[in-house]
Amino acid sequence: MTYRSIDAYVDDLAWRLRVGMRGRRRIMREVAAHLADLVAEEEAAGLTPQAAARRATARFGAPADLAAEFNRDDALHSARTAAWSLMVCVAGAFVATGLAQRVAPANPWPDNALYYGVPVMLVQVAGFCAGTAFLLSVVAPWMLGRPRGLATASRAAAAATVVLLPVAVVAAGNIGGVGWVQGAVSAFVAVAVPVAAGFSARAALRAERTAGPSTVDVIAECCEALALRWSWTAQLHRTVTSTWAGAAARAPHLMSWLELRRHPWRAATTISVAAGIALKLPDLMIGDLDLPAAALEAGAAYIGFIVFGGLLGLRPRVGTPEPLDAVGAEG
């Protein structure tokens, strides 16, 4: 595509950019200044103004490629900011929830059930969602040298925000009735969560739309990258991988209950049962086995997988069978 003027080129580029008002304005000014230099150079070489503009815009590169590069960098930066801010919010909410359980105000707002129940339940869910966003937008780019699954990261950040908002509301409603330490932490949560919500909304607007790899694939890639950093971990990784492959070949049905990438539903059942047992392990250690409570924990973990598994990229989404094919799924 050729452009008859610098303005046409800059307008086309601006239309493709998804980097926010300030970023767009700055890029447009820089690009226009550079193109003006190029046009001056071409005119000095004897071209007409129109031919010079055409030549200058051709030399500058396709606006689509340039915008894609700016958008990719900005999406990563936005996702990273959102993930960091959400992790801080989850940490604050976790502390606030812990304090709220120990020293409750005389008349909790809005009522006792919501004051005690909402934050405890939601902070755990927010922790999973924010952790997934952090893994995909901060840890994975750092370890792998490139962003992976930013679309999933922005979804996870949005979910964490939605889950944290009621916690922030409860925290804000109880600032006045508690001690100053608890009040300060609650005030922090009440202010930080809306700020993080703003960052998450920005990340969602700038995130790429294409379906990326599943979160489980990214975790596997990160583990491999980490293992290859030292010779002894590389050796350990080879041993574990070959042992796993050998076990899968010898007992495919049994191993399918552990393979989250190929058999997400079966593996989720195993993980849920393990979580139910692990969460009740302290009771088991003192000989107070509560089977219904353990079953309830396992059920909650499985429901969590049903509700959030697709959102957080823990299982293949409907219409995107590629990850399964890529690892040689048997069904």
Add this chain to the structure above:
Amino acid sequence: MSQDMMRGHLDGLVLAVLTGGPAHGYGLIEALRDRSGGFFDLPEGSVYPALHRLERSGLVASGWSEVGGRRRRVYSLTASGRRAAEQRQFEWRSFSAAVERVFGGGGAGSAAGSAGGGRTADGGPAAGPVGGVAEVAS
């Protein structure tokens, strides 16, 4: 050299050029072309995402200034940018020397690779990386 391969090295090359002093985008891409003997004839706009990325990482600082009657954004290295440039230069020379040893096998190429991969800076700050890229690609 493929666009993907180029993109992987562009940040380091931009840092190397900026070790020579502050520059604006137009001057920077010109310096990149001149110092590589015309090898890096990139789309001129490709340098801006790299500059913005480096600025976001704190390796480069920028500000508007009047140059030749026109307002331009001028980029310069920060202290950590200078350290990063040296680090990348060292890494590239080690890598380049190793690749040269594998490709060349022995003789003149190997000797040149060893010289280029020396641990001390034995040439201009940017001449190393730029020359190194041309060597491997040719």
